[in-house]
Amino acid sequence: MQHWTVGDVDIHAVLQAVIPIPPALLFAAASERFADDSLADYCDAAGNILMAIQSYLIASEASRVLVDTCFAESFLRTRNIPDRFEESLAATGFGPSDITAVVCTHLHRDHAGRNTVEHGGQWVPTFPNADYLV
Numbered sequence: 168m169q170h171w172t173v174g175d176v177d178i179h180a181v182l183q184a185v186i187p188i189p190p191a192l193l194f195a196a197a198s199e200r201f202a203d204d205s206l207a208d209y210c211d212a213a214g215n216i217l218m219a220i221q222s223y224l225i226a227s228e229a230s231r232v233l234v235d236t237c238f239a240e241s242f243l244r245t246r247n248i249p250d251r252f253e254e255s256l257a258a259t260g261f262g263p264s265d266i267t268a269v270v271c272t273h274l275h276r277d278h279a280g281r282n283t284v285e286h287g288g289q290w291v292p293t294f295p296n297a298d299y300l301v
Contacts, residue, residue: 168258179259181222183237183252187215220277222252224259230267233294236281252281266294271301 169180190197193216200214209217223234243250256262271279282299283290292299 168255175227177224177226179224179226181224181233181237181252181255181259183220183222183255184243184248184250186218186220186248187211187213188218189215221255224256224261224266226259226261231261231265232268232270233266233297234270235272235278236269236293238277239280240284242276242280263294264296266297269294269297269299271299274301 168182171178189199190201191199198214201210201216211217220237222237225232225234237252238250240250240252269282271282273279281293284293285291
């Protein structure tokens with residue numbers, strides 16, 4: 168997991184998943200696959216771009232701010248893609264109730280999908296003690 172310290176602030180990348188994307192879906196002029204071996208760290212054997220879906224946790228003594236919340240768990244489950252969000256967040260030493268603010272850079276489903284979770288037939292905030300900011 169990526170981690171940086173800037174002064175008294177720790178910044179953690181919270182990885183949810185790595186998703187293979189055909190280059191032509193992202194770039195209009197791209198080929199159907201990347202075949203360049205120099206891109207091996209960024210592409211799979213089929214030539215798909217490996218796209219990391221992740222949040223950033225900014226933690227200080229006073230607050231824990233999560234920037235974007237990634238996809239909803241059901242989005243990955245229905246596509247048979249392992250969801251590592253909970254495991255990655257736990258690796259930072261914090262859990263959902265420790266988050267004091269959620270900042271959504273925008274409201275696409277890969278940035279705000281995990282803002283809420285279904286619990287007991289009702290939708291509730293995933294991070295119950297957080298202020299949500301858009």
